[in-house]
Amino acid sequence: MFDPYKVREDFPILGRKINGHNLIYFDNAATTQKPNKVIEGISYFYRELNANPLRSVHSLAQNATKAYNEAREKIAKFINAEPEEIIFVRNATEAINLVSFSLPFRKGDSVVTTYLEHHSNLLPWLRLKKNGINVKMVDIDENYELKMDDFEHLPRNTKLVTFTHASNVTGTITNAKKIIKLAHEARSLTLVDAAQSVPHMKVDVKELDCDFLAFSGHKMLGPLGIGVLYIKKDVQRQLSTFMEGGEMIQSVEINKIIYAEPPLLFEAGTQNIEGAYGLGLAVDYLNSIGMKNIERYEEKLTKYLYQKAKEINGIEILSGKSKQFGPILSFNIPGLHSHDVAFLLDKKGIEIRSGFHCAQPLIEDKLKANGAARASLYLYNTKEEIDAFTAELKEITKHLHG
Ligand SMILES: Cc1ncc(COP(=O)(O)O)c(C=O)c1O
Structure with missing residues (x-):
């Protein structure tokens, strides 16, 4: 103890x-406080490591690249993922939006979400309605549990089942493993909003077998402005890119673009390196306890x-x-x-x-x-x-x- x-x-x-x-x-569900290790670590980053990683070849940039890669490795290990499956984003909201903009939905497809959701896992899907995507809302029962029957009878053409792992209002911890299994049986992909679970419990993406998992660094002792989207390796090829620019390519000719492999494919532009570094330190702190x-x-x-x-x-x-x-x-x-x-x-x-x-x-x-x-x-x-x-x-x- x-x-x-x-x-x-x-x-x-x-x-x-x-x-x-x-x-x-x-008010920890909104954001958490930061330990000295994170506060001082961010200062250390700017005093000792700061450069634009992955681009310049000089020593300082190599150090920044190493720090960025190590943060990715730590975070991957924390949720039992592979480093290439960890995409750095701003927060859980951006992670979920990335999926909503990048998965190729077709008119007539269905997305299943629930009444337990934070707006971050609701609005990105309701937006799709104007493109002819059906959005089904799973209800809750009198104990604030998701009605599991709905997951047993998913709509035809369900492309994605998405739900919160832990509610920020009722506190409900959902039966993620079972929902994911039912969704996969119906050949649907699954996205878990883990913003309120990863900070508080051991979350293992391999055990859950989810396709996507989203969380925010600031709710787990890390800095603001850094979050994570886990994308299962087998699923990465199904996504298009929703932002394009620097460092997500191998080669650019006006008529021929060769893209980089994930995770860089989904991380266009200079990233929040200090944030990733700080989140790595937050993970070290959580692991130490x-x-x-x-x-x-x-x-x-x-x-x-x-x-x-x-x-x-x-x-x-x-x-x-x-x-x-x-x-x-x-x-x-x-x-x-x-x-x-x-x-x-x-x-x-x-x-x-x-x-x-x-x-x-x-x-x-x-x-x-x-x-x-x-x-x-x-x-x-x-x-x-x-x-x-x-x-x-x-x-x-x-x-x-x-
Ligand atoms: C369950 C849940 N999902 C998503 C979010 C969104 O997190 P962020 O604002 O860090 O993107 C929150 C924030 O409170 C949340 O509680």
Whole structure:
């Protein structure tokens, strides 16, 4: 078992005061804080390594290329992929959009997505409707689980089944392996939105057998502006390129272009090398603690959070009903807008998210709510922080209901 109090010493921002109170950072599903190793690593990159990799032949550029390649190798290993299967992008949103623009969809094809999705895994597919692509929405049941029947009876011509591995609202961890198997039986490709799973659990793309997997570095201790699209080797040939330019070619003549092999094929232009390097360091940090340890600790902490939240009269919990769920508590206090709850907590230095969480169809149509307050945890959060948070919620509800 690792020691969360020791871990906290690695995150300078956690020592900050907000509005005169010790910061309690419970907005980890939006973005996570960064350890010294990442913060200092980025500075080191610019002080010691900075050059444009893959292009210039000088020593500095060779060092930058080495750093970029090593980051790719580390990240590949982290999700049990091959380095050539890791495409660096800006974030999970760009990863999903890359697939939506690059897979050759034909009029009459179907894409299957779900009501659990973040807008990032919804809008890229709804956009395709104007090209004559059918979009089927899989519903959720009363426990916020995806209705598996729908995956057993996929529409004819389903080209892609795409779904979240872990919901940023209900916390639901979906049965990805089973969905992927059913989709493959129907000869469909599969894309997993792993933005909320890769940071918190061991994700193995070979075990899942997915064709695409998307995640963001900033939600897993890495820098902003770097994300990953995993594309299974066998599937890479099916994609066209959606951006073209420098370093994704072998040779260019006006009438004859020879393209580079993936992953460079999908990485046109100068990339976020500092971001990739920083994400590699974040992965080193997570590995040094161990994803199993993180998962176990977060499970315990989440259980405690729910236990304390359930003791509060006057809050409605909108998450945590599924068989398995992540470290997320979404809730409302009837009579208060979720933004008001967030403002009141912020006055005490407690930072949570409120609103629609970029999942408006889920919150409005399925949870029948006008937004939600959300506390989301990570490895550096503690029981004491949960005590302070729930004590404050008790105060708020007491004042509201007299
Ligand atoms: C489940 C899920 N998918 C996708 C995203 C999009 O991530 P990003 O904004 O980093 O692209 C998020 C962000 O909150 C998310 O929670």
